[in-house]
Amino acid sequence: MQSQRSIFQIQLLGDHAIVFKTTTGLHDGIDHNLLAFNQFITDEKIKGVRDIILAYDTLTLIYDILSFDPNPYLFANHLLEKFLAISTNTNASKADLRCIEIPVCYDPSLGFDLSDAAIKSNLSIEALIQQHSEKVYTVYCLGFLPGFAYMGNVPKSIQLPRHASPRTNVLAGSVGIAGKQTGIYPMKSPGGWQIIGRTPLKIFDPNTATLTLFKAGDQVKFNPISLELFHQLNAHQDVD
Amino acid sequence: MSIKIIKKGLSDRIEDLGRYGYQDLGIQPSGPMDFLSAQLANAILDNDLNNPVFELHFPASIFEFEQSMWICISGANFVPVINEKSVALNTPILVHPKDQLSCLQPLEGRTAYIAFKGKLDSNHAWLNSYCSFQTTLNKEDHFTISSDPIVAISLNPFKEHLIQQVQTSLFNEHEIRFIPGPAWNDLDAESIQLLMQAHFSIDAKSNRMGFLLEGPTIQLSEPKQYLSSAVTRGTLQLLPNGSIIILLADHQTIGGYANLGQIILVDLPRLAQFNNHSHFKLSITNVQTAHQLYRAKQSWFKH
Numbered sequence: 154m155q156s157q158r159s160i161f162q163i164q165l166l167g168d169h170a171i172v173f174k175t176t177t178g179l180h181d182g183i184d185h186n187l188l189a190f191n192q193f194i195t196d197e198k199i200k201g202v203r204d205i206i207l208a209y210d211t212l213t214l215i216y217d218i219l220s221f222d223p224n225p226y227l228f229a230n231h232l233l234e235k236f237l238a239i240s241t242n243t244n245a246s247k248a249d250l251r252c253i254e255i256p257v258c259y260d261p262s263l264g265f266d267l268s269d270a271a272i273k274s275n276l277s278i279e280a281l282i283q284q285h286s287e288k289v290y291t292v293y294c295l296g297f298l299p300g301f302a303y304m305g306n307v308p309k310s311i312q313l314p315r316h317a318s319p320r321t322n323v324l325a326g327s328v329g330i331a332g333k334q335t336g337i338y339p340m341k342s343p344g345g346w347q348i349i350g351r352t353p354l355k356i357f358d359p360n361t362a363t364l365t366l367f368k369a370g371d372q373v374k375f376n377p378i379s380l381e382l383f384h385q386l387n388a389h390q391d392v393d
Numbered sequence: 394m395s396i397k398i399i400k401k402g403l404s405d406r407i408e409d410l411g412r413y414g415y416q417d418l419g420i421q422p423s424g425p426m427d428f429l430s431a432q433l434a435n436a437i438l439d440n441d442l443n444n445p446v447f448e449l450h451f452p453a454s455i456f457e458f459e460q461s462m463w464i465c466i467s468g469a470n471f472v473p474v475i476n477e478k479s480v481a482l483n484t485p486i487l488v489h490p491k492d493q494l495s496c497l498q499p500l501e502g503r504t505a506y507i508a509f510k511g512k513l514d515s516n517h518a519w520l521n522s523y524c525s526f527q528t529t530l531n532k533e534d535h536f537t538i539s540s541d542p543i544v545a546i547s548l549n550p551f552k553e554h555l556i557q558q559v560q561t562s563l564f565n566e567h568e569i570r571f572i573p574g575p576a577w578n579d580l581d582a583e584s585i586q587l588l589m590q591a592h593f594s595i596d597a598k599s600n601r602m603g604f605l606l607e608g609p610t611i612q613l614s615e616p617k618q619y620l621s622s623a624v625t626r627g628t629l630q631l632l633p634n635g636s637i638i639i640l641l642a643d644h645q646t647i648g649g650y651a652n653l654g655q656i657i658l659v660d661l662p663r664l665a666q667f668n669n670h671s672h673f674k675l676s677i678t679n680v681q682t683a684h685q686l687y688r689a690k691q692s693w694f695k696h
Contacts (some may be wrong), residue, residue, distance in 0.1 A: 167572050167655025168683035170625050178622060203413035204422075206623035208647050213623035215416065218658065218687045225680065294621060295419035297648035303621070359519065359526075365418045 160186050161235075163229045171214045171229045171373040179210045181306075182291040186240070187212055187371045188250075188281070191238045192281050194351050197285075207369040208294030252289065252372040255352050257339070258327050258383035259285075263351035266313075270347050274311050282377055285349065290335060300339035300357030300365035304373055307335050319345035326352045328375070339365065353378075353386035394652040395460045396509070396536040399493070402454035404600070405530040407513075408642075409445045416623070416646040423524035423640050426504045426601060426665035429690070430468030433559045434508035436694055437465045437552055438485060445523035447507040447530070451499040454530055456507075458488045462538060463510040463546050468563075469502025469666060483512075483556045485546040501564065504664040511540030551696060558693050562663065569660050570678040571629060575622075576651035580631075581614040588653075589640035593637075601643040603630075604664070610635035613651060621649035627656035639664065657683035659690055 163171040175184045190208050194214065201221030201357070206213045212228075222228035259282040261267050271278045290304035297303075307330055315331045320343065323329070327338045329346025337356035338344055352375075357365050378386075398405075408431065416444035416527075425431035425448050451471050463485050466473050473480050475494050480486050488494070489655045493686030496505070515615060517523055548556075580588070587609040596605040611631055624630070624647060628640040631651040639656060640648070656664065657678060 164575060165572070165680055166574060166623075166652075167625055168657045168680050168687065170655070171624065172575070172622065174622075204416040204623075206417050206646060209620040211620075211622040215413070215625065216622070218684055219691060223684065278487045294647050295417065296621065296645055297419065299415075299418060299420045301419050351585055364415070364420075364520075369417065 158393050159234060161190070163226065163233065163269075165225055166213065169216055169218055170217070171225055173212045173214075173229070173233070175210045183293065184210065185264040189240055189258075190233075190236055191370070193240065194232070197232075199232075203235045208296070211368075228267070234320070250370060250372050252374060253366065254374050254376050255354060255366075256378040256386065257286065257350040257352050257375045258378050258380055259350040260383070262380065263383070264349040266329075267286070267349045270313055270349055272309070273313060276310065276380050281311055281349070284311050285330070285335070287376050288374075290373045292367050292369050292373060293334075295367065298339050298342055300367065302336055302356075302365075302367040302371070302373070304335050306333045313347045315343075315345035315371040316347070319343045320348075324351065325346060326354065326356065328352060350375075351383065353383050353388055355388045357364070363387070376381075395458065395462065397457045397459060398454050398530050398532055399457050400455035400495075401532045402449060402530065403452050404450050405454045406436055406448045406525040406528075407445050407517060407523055407530065408448050408525065408603075409523045410443045410469055411642075412520050412524050415520060417440070419646050420520070421643050421646055422626070423526075423601075424508065424521070426642050427468050427502075427506070427662040429538075429559055429562070429563060429662035430504070430666075431506045431508070432694060433483065433556065434465045434467035434506045436549070436555060437483060438463055438508050438510045438546055440508060440510065442694060443510060445517070446509075446636045449496065449505040449507065450503070451496065453496040453505065455493060455495040458492045459490055460538075460540075461487065461489050461543055463487055463543070464494075466544045467506045467508070467559075469505040470500040471505050472498050472500055473505070483560070484548065487543070490632070491618050499668065503668050504665055509538055509540075511538040512545065514616050515536055525546045538644065558690075562659075562690065563666050566597035567661060567673055568607045568676060568684070569656060569664055570676050571627070571654040572678060572680060572683065574629065574630065574652040576613070576617075576619065576653055577612045579615075579617055579651060580653065581612050584609075584611045584613075587611065587673065588637075589673075589677075592674060595667055595669050597669055599669075599671050601641055601686040603638045603640045603644060606637045606639065608637065611637060611653075617651070619649055619651060621647045622652075624648040624652065625655055627654040629655065636669050641665070659666075659683065659684070659686040 204215040290300045323344040328350040331346040411422040498672045593608040
C-alpha cells in the first residue's frame with residue numbers, strides 16, 4: 154500500500170489546518186481520488202473539523218484546536234490510510250459528477266466586453282459565443298465572493314487577460330473570462346474579468362438551503378439564450 | 394428597541410466567534426479581530442463566550458440605550474464615556490434609558506468590544522452566526538436585547554485574574570510567531586534573513602480582510618506560479634510587488650499568492666491590537682507549541 158499512500162502529500166498549514174495535495178499534479182478536471190477523499194471526509198463527520206475546502210489539487214481541513222485530535226499529522230495519516238483501505242472499489246468516476254447547465258444571454262447590452270473580446274480574439278461574436286458555450290467546464294474551487302466558482306479551462310483562442318483596472322460595478326449573474334478561467338459574479342461587485350454575457354439565474358441566494366448553485370468538482374455547460382428569454386427568466390432584482 | 398446607533402462609526406460591526414462550515418462555498422468565517430477581548434467582555438458579564446458583541450474601530454459609533462442593561466467594554470482603550478462621563482474598561486457597567494455611549498480618542502489598541510447581558514434579537518443572525526456579512530453598523534440601526542430581570546453583576550477574584558492575564562497577553566507582550574508554510578522554501582536566502590530581522594509595521598490601507606505590512610521587499614528565489622488553495626486566518630501572503638499581507642478575520646477563503654506561513658492563533662489578538670505606529674518582529678514556532686499556548690490561554694476562561 155506504500156505506493157498508493159503517496160497519491161496525496163500531507164502538510165500541516167499553521168496551527169489549525171491540514172492540506173492534502175495530490176502528487177500527480179493538475180490535469181483536466183479535479184483528480185478523482187481527491188473528489189472521493191472529499192466525500193469520504195465529509196461523511197466521516199470528524200469531531201473538531203470546521204471546514205473542508207477543495208481547490209484545484211488540494212483539500213484543506215480547518216480544525217478547532219480544542220476539540221480536534223492533539224496530533225494532527227498522525228491523525229491525517231490514519232485518515233488517509235482508512236480512506237485508501239476502503240476506496241479501491243468505490244472510486245468516483247467522471248460519470249458520477251454533476252453536470253449543471255446554465256442559461257447565458259450573450260448580448261452586448263449585458264456582456265459589456267463581448268464586442269471588444271471578439272475583436273481581441275480575432276473572432277466574430279458568434280464564433281466567440283460558440284467557443285465559450287460548447288465546452289464543459291470544471292469548477293476548480295469557490296472563492297473571492299460567496300458562490301463565485303472558478304471554472305476552467307477556457308479554450309486558448311478566447312483566453313483574455315483581466316482589465317488593468319477593475320470595473321466598479323459588475324452586476325450579479327455577469328459571466329466573465331480571466332485567462333484560462335471563466336466564472337459568474339454571484340452578486341454586484343467590483344471586478345476585473347472580461348464580461349461577455351449574463352445568466353438570469355441567481356448564483357448565490359442566502360435564503361435557500363443550498364445557498365449556491367455550484368460546488369467544487371461540478372461540471373458546467375453554458376447554454377446561449379436570447380435577450381427575450383433572459384428577461385423572462387431574470388431572477389435578479391437590479392435591472393428593468 | 395433597546396440599543397440604537399445615533400452616529401455611524403468608521404466600520405463598526407457585530408461579531409460572534411465566527412461562521413464556520415461554509416468556506417467551501419467561498420463564505421468567509423469572520424469573527425472578532427481580537428477574539429480574546431471579545432471573550433473577555435462576555436466572561437465579565439457571565440455570558441456564553443460566543444455571545445455576539447459590537448466590534449468598534451476608531452472613530453467609533455455613538456450608541457444610545459433605550460432600556461437598562463449591563464454592558465462591558467474590553468479591548469482597545471478608546472476612552473469610552475457615557476453621557477460625557479468616563480467609564481472603566483473590563484468592568485460591568487449598568488446603563489439606563491437615554492444614556493449615550495461614545496469614544497473620545499484611540500489611546501491604546503486598535504479594536505474595542507462591547508458585550509451586553511441578554512439575548513440579541515435573532516433577526517441579525519444568518520447561517521448560525523451573528524457575524525456581520527459584508528456590512529457595518531449604520532445610523533438608525535436598532536438592536537433588540539431581551540434581558541432577564543436585571544441582576545447585579547460584579548467582578549470577583551477569578552475575573553480579576555482573567556482580566557490581568559488577557560491584558561498582559563495583549564498589551565505587554567510583543568511576539569508575533571508563525572509556522573512556515575508551503576512557499577517558505579521558495580524564498581531566496583537573503584529574503585529569509587530580511588524577514589526574520591526586520592521590524593514591521595501596519596500600513597494604513599489595512600482592514601479586517603488583512604494587514605498589509607510595511608517592511609523590506611521580500612523575494613522568491615525565482616518567479617513561481619501557485620495554484621489557488623485554501624488560506625486561513627493568519628496566512629502570510631507574499632504579493633507580487635514584494636510586500637506581505639497577513640490575512641485576518643474577513644479573509645477570502647482561497648488564495649493564489651505565495652503562502653509563506655501562518656501566524657499562530659494565540660498571537661492574532663495581539664496583532665489585531667497593534668496600531669499603525671506599532672513595530673513588531675516575526676519569529677518562527679511549531680504546531681506543538683502553538684497548540685499548547687492556545688489550550689493554556691483558552692483554559693483561563695474556565696473556572
